[in-house]
Amino acid sequence: RGAVDWQIDDQWKTGFSANYSSVKITSAPGANNGIMNVVYSAPAEYNLKGTPNHAPGDPTSQILFRATNFNNPYWWADNDEFLQHTNRVFGNAYVEYRPKINWSDAYNLVFREQAGLDVYTTNNTTQAELGSAYNTDGEVENYGVEKNMFNNLFTANFTAKLGGEKQWDFGFLLGSEFNHEYRRNWDYDASGLAFYGQPTIGNASTMNSWSEYKSQERTVGFFGQASLTWSDQLFLTVTGRNDMVSTMPRGNRSFFYPSVSLGWIFTELPALKGNHILSYGKLRTSFAQVGQAGIYYNNYLYVPTYGSGMYTSTPISYPMGGATSYTPYYVKFDPNLKPQNTSNWEAGADLNFFDNRIKIEYTVSYQDVKDQIFDVPTAGSTGYQYLRTNAGRMTTWSHELSLNASVFQNKNFNLDLGVNFTKIKNQVKELADGVESIMLGGFVEPQIRAMAGYTYPNIYGYAFKRTDDGQLLLVNGLPQKTANSVNLGECTPDFNMGFNLRANYKNLSLTATVDWQKGGAMYNGTLLTMNYFGVTKESLPYHEGTMVAEGIDAATGKKNTVEVSKQVYYKAYNNVTEAGIYDTSFWKLRDVTLGYKLPKFGGVDISIYAFARNVLLWSKMPNLDPESSQGNGNMGGYFERFSVPNTSSFGGGFKLTF
Numbered sequence: 001r002g003a004v005d006w007q008i009d010d011q012w013k014t015g016f017s018a019n020y021s022s023v024k025i026t027s028a029p030g031a032n033n034g035i036m037n038v039v040y041s042a043p044a045e046y047n048l049k050g051t052p053n054h055a056p057g058d059p060t061s062q063i064l065f066r067a068t069n070f071n072n073p074y075w076w077a078d079n080d081e082f083l084q085h086t087n088r089v090f091g092n093a094y095v096e097y098r099p100k101i102n103w104s105d106a107y108n109l110v111f112r113e114q115a116g117l118d119v120y121t122t123n124n125t126t127q128a129e130l131g132s133a134y135n136t137d138g139e140v141e142n143y144g145v146e147k148n149m150f151n152n153l154f155t156a157n158f159t160a161k162l163g164g165e166k167q168w169d170f171g172f173l174l175g176s177e178f179n180h181e182y183r184r185n186w187d188y189d190a191s192g193l194a195f196y197g198q199p200t201i202g203n204a205s206t207m208n209s210w211s212e213y214k215s216q217e218r219t220v221g222f223f224g225q226a227s228l229t230w231s232d233q234l235f236l237t238v239t240g241r242n243d244m245v246s247t248m249p250r251g252n253r254s255f256f257y258p259s260v261s262l263g264w265i266f267t268e269l270p271a272l273k274g275n276h277i278l279s280y281g282k283l284r285t286s287f288a289q290v291g292q293a294g295i296y297y298n299n300y301l302y303v304p305t306y307g308s309g310m311y312t313s314t315p316i317s318y319p320m321g322g323a324t325s326y327t328p329y330y331v332k333f334d335p336n337l338k339p340q341n342t343s344n345w346e347a348g349a350d351l352n353f354f355d356n357r358i359k360i361e362y363t364v365s366y367q368d369v370k371d372q373i374f375d376v377p378t379a380g381s382t383g384y385q386y387l388r389t390n391a392g393r394m395t396t397w398s399h400e401l402s403l404n405a406s407v408f409q410n411k412n413f414n415l416d417l418g419v420n421f422t423k424i425k426n427q428v429k430e431l432a433d434g435v436e437s438i439m440l441g442g443f444v445e446p447q448i449r450a451m452a453g454y455t456y457p458n459i460y461g462y463a464f465k466r467t468d469d470g471q472l473l474l475v476n477g478l479p480q481k482t483a484n485s486v487n488l489g490e491c492t493p494d495f496n497m498g499f500n501l502r503a504n505y506k507n508l509s510l511t512a513t514v515d516w517q518k519g520g521a522m523y524n525g526t527l528l529t530m531n532y533f534g535v536t537k538e539s540l541p542y543h544e545g546t547m548v549a550e551g552i553d554a555a556t557g558k559k560n561t562v563e564v565s566k567q568v569y570y571k572a573y574n575n576v577t578e579a580g581i582y583d584t585s586f587w588k589l590r591d592v593t594l595g596y597k598l599p600k601f602g603g604v605d606i607s608i609y610a611f612a613r614n615v616l617l618w619s620k621m622p623n624l625d626p627e628s629s630q631g632n633g634n635m636g637g638y639f640e641r642f643s644v645p646n647t648s649s650f651g652g653g654f655k656l657t658f
Helices: 036-041 073-079 525-533 537-542 566-573
Strands: 002-007 012-026 058-062 081-097 107-128 139-162 168-193 204-230 234-245 254-265 278-292 331-333 340-353 358-377 386-409 413-431 437-442 447-451 458-461 473-475 486-490 495-505 508-518 521-524 546-548 563-565 581-583 586-601 604-619 649-657
Touching: 036 073, 036 525, 139 204, 358 437, 413 447, 437 458, 458 521, 486 521, 521 525, 525 537, 525 566, 537 566, 546 566, 563 566
Parallel strands: 331 386
Antiparallel strands: 002 012, 012 081, 081 107, 107 139, 139 168, 168 204, 204 234, 234 254, 254 278, 278 340, 340 358, 358 386, 386 413, 413 495, 437 447, 447 458, 458 486, 495 508, 508 586, 521 581, 546 563, 586 604, 604 649
16 A cells, blocks of 8 residues: 655645555355354264365265254365455545635635545355265356446635634535445356366356356445534634436436534633532534435346245256246335435534543434335235335434543552443334335244334234243143244344553553343354253253153143153253343453563664453353354344354564654
């Protein structure tokens, strides 16, 4: 990367910057393609590493403790690949002009023109060798995106100091912005590899699907800002912006959104100035609207691809026998689609005490999001599966509080502590008429959904059948699941807190961060599977013997008396999604860093440090980290199934300051 700034004279200035990056990532898969299922579901005494991962002389025949519905992780590492490679170039150039005008130094006018490019290409490859789970014939998918983004920004900024003793500061800015994005996407998927050892599309016999398309988007915006400051204590700012976008239907491409904010540093009043108890005090409030466009297309035809939805086989698929046809795209676009609009009201206070040794900041905000854009499920008889339309309204209340204190300060020892508190409540007020909930991610079951009348998001899945007073309803001594998916848990935590420590003793320094999350829920398919197979500590009491489960017999309506095998009962219990819903409360030592500053050497400051991250965890959810990731999207972090667990990391280094 590099940058150049050149002051041509007292009126003109110019410069440019350029950056290049190449990132290659090889990652392990999760969910139904995950490799952790085999590790977690095997007994502790099974030597997965010491057992050959394939039959002698046949690398396409995997060896596993259980059925080969999942890949042996060692076989996967030797044969399969999830690869992402991105090359990116971005930069900008600018010219700035400050005209000489016959006025005093109290006035200033600056024109700035800036243009930039951001160009990147991402190539992804998913390869499954002959013998892979889900497709024993082998499969290769090459897909990616190429993006070229051009941005042009022009601004004219005027500032002035007005009034007696220049008590008033005035600023006015006008500008325009032009963004143009060109995108090319491609996806080629083929299966049926002719022979082992060459997992490429050229070695495949059947082209399953192929697509390549180009698209362009353009946004033109005009904006302005006016600011007024009185005596360095009262601050007023008003903004407005109008965008015109190409991605919305004609008639709804232009939208305006304003904002206004007011701040008052009341400790600048003569009666409070110089107060050592209340050193600084500011009150602030604001209102802002933000418009957000969606993606609209004229309805078009495409070549569909149908499958069974099963991950072990596809008994019926389309195209059939190489015959294809065009059908209407499964999403219908509302010709009256309009941009989403978010209104935000905010108020807060910043207070410093005892010569700024204690600092408190508090912010409360309320957001009202209207005309949310969703793909709303529709009846198949319409010829479409979804309608993209304005289908939702959501509100958000948030509270943020931070406290930072210099607990101890002297020549040799400093101790600073910080605490921050965040509470967010998202509520789905309404969805489209007749729509109870909208899927955000997951499987056929369970799913993460936005559900009208509930906090956002929540988990949808099969629950235990229960009596009105909450007791399990049993059939032949075994638990049963509901016929339909129901709301199993609201994902948003009650609150989050962070604790920060910074201590210095002479040349030695210590910093640490601890996080606390209270409440919330997530679906953990890994733990559900481990319990089902009986390989967790919690399952030990169910490995042998019989039991009479607590609950009500569905046939008699009386207390259950049927004796069943513990293993059979525990498998039936963990075959219900509700058993995989966990409280996500946790305490985590996020990171700790220890540093030491060495004596100066030849005018150079030298310091060494060592760090550890994610080293300690206490959570209500057993065995696994509640922050386990499912991959891109991750349904907001509330859905886990066979993902690679979070890792602890340790390291160190040194710094040289000249």
